[in-house]
Amino acid sequence: MENFMPILVDTLFGFAALFVLTKVLGKTQIIQLTAFDFIAALVLGELVGNAIFDKKIGIMHIAFAVLVAGILLYVTEFITQRYKASRSLLEGKPxxxxxxxxxxxxxxxxxxxxxxxxxxxxxxxxxxxxxxxxxxxxxxxxxxxxxxxxxxQTPTNNDLNVRPESVMLPMMIINDGEVLWDNLAEAKLTKEWLQQQLKRQEIDSVKEVFFAEWIEGQQNLFIIPFKNKDKQ
Structure with a gap:
């Protein structure tokens, strides 16, 4: 068991460090993966992976590897934003x-x-x-x-001369048998309203609901139960 503890600690630290690095660099680094980002990710993964299973390498070495990779990515992003000529080289072009x-x-x-x-x-x-x-x-x-x-091309409402209407964002109210109270409050709905909606659709408990979604202006709550209730 003692042999597994250092690996566990290093793995948790490496995961946390990479997670923080991703948050610092921003979501676009994940979505817009350029050739440089891909190479950096491979190198960083290899460094952290080797550090986890190498007894001579500790947490400080993993932190240093993550720090260096983070600095490289940050500097690259800074250069591409500051100097347009570098973008085609470091990021490529369409x-x-x-x-x-x-x-x-x-x-x-x-x-x-x-x-x-x-x-x-x-x-x-x-x-x-x-x-x-x-x-x-x-x-x-x-x-x-x-x-x-x-x-x-798919015709748009303008093409069909359809009067534009407001588009409402659907909001999840129940997920896997649990009420999302923050979403319920944000939608300005009450617990009593939710109970009425469940009763109207012959559902006795929130635990029976796999998913429930509400859209502003919609009369009824859209509900997907865990299984259909068969009347016996």
Whole structure:
């Protein structure tokens, strides 16, 4: 058991340090993973992983590795924000793969992108045929932004001359049998209102509800029970 305690301590510390580093750098570093970020993540993961299983390396070494990696990422982010010329080198730049409906094979070769990979990326954007696409841009994080041809675009309310209405954000009220009291209060709803809603849908207890969602202006609470109640 004594051999496992140092590993446990190092693992918990490494996880906490990486978590703090992620919070400091911001959410965009997770979503917009550039080539430099990917390399830094691999190196940092390797350093922390080796430190956990190497008895000669302690918490201070892990902290130093995380600190150095954090400084590198921070400096890189500072440079790219301060000097525009460095962005293409450190972050890369988007590439137009499809231009006015035509496939740009030179850009595909430059980015090591084959037709099967492109089709996969297009399908993720609800474009199941290259013929539907007017423009496709390969972003620096590896995703593809797609602008479909007008014949394949989904019509908007403006196109259909539909009067615009307010869009309300759905709010979860019950999750896995537990009431989210903060959300209930934020929605300016009461416990009595919730009990009435459950009773109206023949639910005896909150424990029977897997998920419940409320939208402002909606008359009834949307409820998904753990299982359908069969009348016997």
């Amino acid at each position: 590439s137009i793969i499809i231009h006015k409906g035509k496939l740009i094979r030179e850009e595909m070769k430059k980015n090591k992108l084959d037709i099967n990979q492109l089709q996969h990326l297009l399908r993720a954007k609800d474009a199941f045929s290259i013929q539907e696409v007017q423009y496709a841009i390969l972003e620096t994080d590896g995703t593809v932004s797609v602008l479909k041809k007008s014949a394949h």
